[in-house]
Amino acid sequence: MAIFAFFVSLVFAVIAKDEPRDQLRFGSLMFGGFLASAVVLGWLMYPFPL
Amino acid sequence: MRATAAEETQSGTLVLLCLASWIIPGAGHLWLGRRAKGLIFLVALPLMFAIGVAIRGRLFPFELSDPLVGLAALADLGIGAVYFIASSLGYGGGDVRAVTYEYGNAFLIVAGLLNMLVVIDAYDVALGRK
Numbered sequence: 001m002a003i004f005a006f007f008v009s010l011v012f013a014v015i016a017k018d019e020p021r022d023q024l025r026f027g028s029l030m031f032g033g034f035l036a037s038a039v040v041l042g043w044l045m046y047p048f049p050l
Numbered sequence: 051m052r053a054t055a056a057e058e059t060q061s062g063t064l065v066l067l068c069l070a071s072w073i074i075p076g077a078g079h080l081w082l083g084r085r086a087k088g089l090i091f092l093v094a095l096p097l098m099f100a101i102g103v104a105i106r107g108r109l110f111p112f113e114l115s116d117p118l119v120g121l122a123a124l125a126d127l128g129i130g131a132v133y134f135i136a137s138s139l140g141y142g143g144g145d146v147r148a149v150t151y152e153y154g155n156a157f158l159i160v161a162g163l164l165n166m167l168v169v170i171d172a173y174d175v176a177l178g179r180k
């Protein structure tokens with residue numbers, strides 16, 4: 001999942017921003033958002049059975 | 051009103067640019083002189099596709115009877131030449147018993163969809179919108 005998040009963040013950052021600094025900031029934020037939302041959603045789903 | 055020769059030439063070039071960008075991820079950006087972006091797409095998208103194949107993802111067939119499978123096949127096709135190379139070499143059969151099957155599918159589908167976004171971005175750059 002982290003590898004998937006890395007690739008998606010990388011491509012979106014390169015598409016959306018032109019300056020390397022902006023790309024790095026945007027990509028890092030997106031990557032962190034992916035990981036954080038996965039952890040949060042995982043915990044939210046924890047009480048529910050399969 | 052009829053299009054002028056210059057407009058026709060430009061639209062022909064745009065079609066070629068979009069085709070090149072679809073067939074080889076990042077080729078459109080390389081063509082337009084955006085070398086860094088083009089190289090990143092050229093490496094990242096086929097690598098993402100290769101990971102999808104390696105972890106037993108499936109290249110979906112074009113089955114119109116099952117709309118979701120058909121849409122997944124269209125998304126897979128978005129990666130361009132890599133799709134045809136992989137399927138002609140017999141990769142992408144998928145293994146539904148593998149733990150990583152769904153992850154592989156996500157990699158394959160999203161790699162294709164991202165390449166479609168890259169094509170649209172190259173089109174925008176060529177038109178001077180970006």
